[in-house]
Amino acid sequence: MTPRAASASLPPWLGHALRTQRGPVPWHSVVRGALAAGPLLCAGMVAGRVSVGVVAALGAMLAGINDRPGSQRVAVRRIGVPALAGAGGLAFGAYVGASAGGAPVLPLLFALLGLFAGAFSAVGPVASSSGTQLLVAAAIGAGMPLPEPGWQRALFFLAGAGWLILLRLVLPSPSPSSSPGKGWTGAGPRGGRPAMPPYRLDRLDGERAAVSAVYEAVAALLDSAGTSRSTSCRAALTAALDQAQDALSGPRLRRHAGSAAERRLHAQYLAALPLGEAATALAWAGEPLPERVGEGPRRLAAAVRDSVPCGPLPAPARSGAGLRALDDALLHAAEAFDSGTAKPPHGPRRGPVDVLRAAAGPGGREYGVRVALCFGASAAVAQALHHPHWYWLPATAVFLVKPDLGPLASRVLCRALGTVLGAVLFAGLAALLPRPAGLVAVVAVCGALIPVATRHFAAQTAVVTVLVLALVMVGGEPQASWGRIGETLLACGIVLLVGHLPWPVQRGGRVQDRLSAARESAQAYLRHVLSGAGDGGPAGADHRAARWALRREAYRTLAEARAAIDLAAAELPTLARHSAGSEEVAATLERLVDTTTACAVHVDDTGRLPRRHAERLDALLAELTAVA
Template structure:
């Protein structure tokens, strides 16, 4: 065992360690008010059952609420709660029409397949698929509303209240826009990476930057190009843009500059070359400028003539300028050009055409993409996985004297949500968190059953969900369990004596998932990692071919998107390895075996960035032989991943900075061949 492996914490330490996210106070307040209002109104009107279903809708909306523009919030929450309402109506229909047991099991199993297939299509599909099955199980087990079909509309009503509470958020100034905040976070992370160049902390700083870029990309996922003005061929002087279009244009330019600066910084990280402290401090200054209270540059038309006094508002803040320095390598020259462009973009200036970075936003979403993913092999496999566990859960609960049998399939749906990491970790954390939550609920219900107080407790638990979900799955379960039990208590269906069986239900559901969705299911940690490795090699291949293509001095827009796609695929592969490390042996050891490959691919991304700088600024011409070596190594690594064979070699970072006279690609090819030998 290598020294690095010996010093790495055991799998259970990875699994138990919570994160410490920032407290989203606005989301917490919104969640508490959105849950408390329907419960209190229901109590005041004597229709508490209606208030409980509306509070469930508010809770499901809270699980999917984010600090983002209103249109994205409506899409995210509407998709999730819409699926939840459909599931509640289906479950309520099964109960209301007293559907025979076998038919109900078949319906829920088919719904489980649809839920799993939908969950595998992406984050929004994952939320919608989980809530579809959860609400169907709840609707089949809870006492129905009167009339029975009213539960779904009541949930939509509760979710609508959460949406309305977020509408007053509309930013009063551009600096308050969540996209601007995310952009500022990107520049802060970029400054952290530049500060860490040439130190052992560089790799961790690069991963932070990639995560911030991923977050910003998600916020900008709507095609910006459709909102920006089209180029005019007949009018030499463009007219001022509408305020919102100018704001989006400003964000777009600053985002492009951040992408270019990130590429240059990644190349410098690979080359182990630091930059002067005053240069490393510029991105943080740009982040402060973006969020400055006096910042009005976002509303300035970015295509205004550079010498027009009207293009700089009198109350605009002082702009940050790149200090005088002499970049002596191609990668440093690339960083210099990108930072100058970033300073111009953040300030709302047109910029110097000589240093402009030409980029493009993500391509518009394909309207058939969801359909293709829903019908893909991966979605079908995950749908079959969920359907199998639901069928087993229904069969087991039908043969056992469980008073609230819906709790078992509901727990199965929560544990099998595909984008929350290791299934093993979630199953164990769910059981432990439920025990803690049940203990807290039992203590509470032994002290009081006052409805008004219980409604306040339920609202408090929902308010804690945004923080606990980001901190740890077990903690989230410990918060969600009291909330669910209190809502059931308010509906008149529970009491202190019925709290204990929920532990048995949860343990039973966790065992079903561990056996049929984990131990007996072939798709465990390495089988999730290896497709990510194959995807990462493919995106790096496309990025390398775009770098060595015909547009060297002026990178094509497609190259920018290929670069971003490659870095995101690398982050996804690293994330899957990290999730695999939380599983016990042998799955944890197999995940650990892929760590060198993911590290090598991340270093290759930096080497390609450094090589791109050499081609653009160093006068180097493409080297077909070295490109062929790297492509052959990438294909060999992808073949090994498809065959479930982690490479046995190890690569070490060469001592000292990279010599800019040497080909960065040649060194990268040598490192990959060393890994694969």
């Protein structure tokens, strides 16, 4: 039996704990991690301000957890916003700890802060990371003995995170060029393929890779038409479009951001939207397509990846509405690749009202109450035990209660195993390595390992445990491996208990929030498509652009709902039952959005809605009403 088959035969919560993300080693993140926390700690020691080096290294460590592969503009937001929240939490904790460190009011203040941060975390991934850093830094600021006042700690923490961001900006990742895709014939603008170096330093490497992946996903979806793989390939196309949209819609990093290269990438992304629409309609039809149909998108993917003209593109037969839409989309893409002009695409933007609605919704309320109880209760228990490192307990509880890291039982198990492994490993290293040079080396090595360890929560916990214990020891405190194990196991018990308590708010609120958003987006997309039927001609450019934006939002919210449902399904049965039936709703919504896309292609082609499609829409709407 293969490891994957063995994992599938286990209970969902245990199988999830054994699952590991796969992929190439992010070597450039590894290099940045090695140059972040360790050198900062060393600089603080050389300057005679060890505590400053420890705080800066903490900022770099937490920033390193958020340093994932992707475009630079996304990295700035993904690292910088949580770092700002962490700096605020560190200052808050320092002042609260100084004024109410041993008073009963401290757990109450922590609970209120946890309620706010937990509810805000429901807004999105960056908000979730920000809420986590806010609470972890608040616990550290309140309990870690440091001579600097709160505002200085916040500045040094920000300096550590800023150092990692600077490394992310000045050390661009070399991106592989000339990685030919299937069907590449080497045809350039003059019939030959331009010579390219094996690697190039490209400050748009993340954006270029994301857009190229969209065209590859379109080609894979066309290849899968008429097979059982079409559903998973359509989901992969949605994920690729989401990543490209995020990569291109982040903050601009250069003064003259409207460069020709950026404008070209924006145009290439926009040109992929009608291609994705046509490919989805063809996959929905369920009829196999000739192999050459996917060759055009693959040539476009190679052109984006190598930053060269796309050259001649093979035209599919125009024997049906879907193939005609694909041919038109390929012609449009060829023109866009040549002209390189387009308005920058923007993803769905949330205003203050949307943020407040998400935080105050069922998912925000449920998670906020859960975090408040865990954070406040762990602080109260830690203070009652009079442990010198009492702040470890609430900080650990914050990570354990975080649903982004997996189902509750899975993350508790991984956290316990990772902490035991890391603590035992550090105890051995502390006994063998010279001080403080050996501990600084441990911090640097752990910083380099974090980007790889993030693939599994237990591995990440082990690496972070070693790094934190090394920082504590460099700061002048005694070796604390066994205390770290005890605090973690106690936090695991608190989070497990709170996670299974009867709730004053709706269970499964996170799933219901995501499903409600997906339903609203799907219905808005359907209404827009139907509004163009019966006009007797193809839709105008503005109507199609609005339709593509609505289609993107519909598939994006569906992907978020599906992720929340999969996570809930892997919980223990007492928790998983609260999301029963959500899988059927999501599946019906996916079929509805796919059918709507097929309708849009036919409306563009004939100006009317075919009877078969109308009947299918009616059946799906009735099914959605029945399962809701």
